[in-house]
Amino acid sequence: MAAESFDTFTSTGGTVRPSGRRSHQVFEALQQEIVLGTLLPSSALTELDLAQRFGCSQGTIREALMRLNEEGLVNRLPNRGTHVAPCAADDARALLEIRRGIECSHLDRVMARTDAALLGELRARLDAMRNAARDGDEYRLSTHDRGFHARLFAAADLPLVTPILSRCLIHNHRYKILNSQPNRALEETAERHVPIIAALAQGDVEHLRQLLDHHITTIVDFGPDLRASDAGEQS
Structure with a gap:
């Protein structure tokens, strides 16, 4: 197999080198699960559960969810939490x-x-x-x-x-x-x-x-x- 050496593609435009930042790793993992349907539309995402799953702080999770929200892959609403966006x-x-x-x-x-x-x-x-x-x-x-x-x-x-x-x-x-x-x-x-x-x-x-x-x-x-x-x- 030919070697692949590409920058990480981001849907916010352009590319970024893998930074090693935990929030970026969480963002990429959740993005993949949403695109593949592992996380189905309307699924609830809680910061506490995700922090326990990924072994990181809720602040790190919050940053990843904010990026997903900017991409339109999740919806974050006051007093209603975060849910995977629909795919209509x-x-x-x-x-x-x-x-x-x-x-x-x-x-x-x-x-x-x-x-x-x-x-x-x-x-x-x-x-x-x-x-x-x-x-x-x-x-x-x-x-x-x-x-x-x-x-x-x-x-x-x-x-x-x-x-x-x-x-x-x-x-x-x-x-x-x-x-x-x-x-x-x-x-x-x-x-x-x-x-x-x-x-x-x-x-x-x-x-x-x-x-x-x-x-x-x-x-x-x-x-x-x-x-x-x-x-x-x-x-």
Whole structure:
């Protein structure tokens, strides 16, 4: 297996080096459990229980929960505690459309900044996705998938938009995972990125736009089709 050496991807935009801070470790652990559905929507999360589970202070847990709240993965309400956020189709559909607009509307900027380094990073992400798929590690696959799209969009050099895209990505992936068929072919998810890299390498921006549009709108090929309601509204 090829070695993977990536910065930790964060859905608040950009990347961070693993800091060793306990709150970051707790944040990552809970994020994974929420995305994979180990912690189901509406599940209650109490600081005391989590502090006992992770062997840390309630302040450390509070910091992790605040970050999850910023990502929209939990809801923290006064006098009502903290609960895992819902994962509704309407939200997923709206975020998918926002993501589609962000990624597909700025490809001229991406193409103008494409170089060997960017292509190399995207190919490395693809290899990491393939490794995760072979290992049957859906969360690691999701992390590298999100990292692929974040790195591609970073070439557009629109840093204020990046956190919006990042939130769309993690919620799109959460919805897909929670609504996909069991034992789906993870390798297909990785291979769907091959034509994107090829079009980018060829410098064909219109073909890249078509591929990326199709890639995004069919993100739920292995689960519910979010485009179904769009067809119903147009009929």
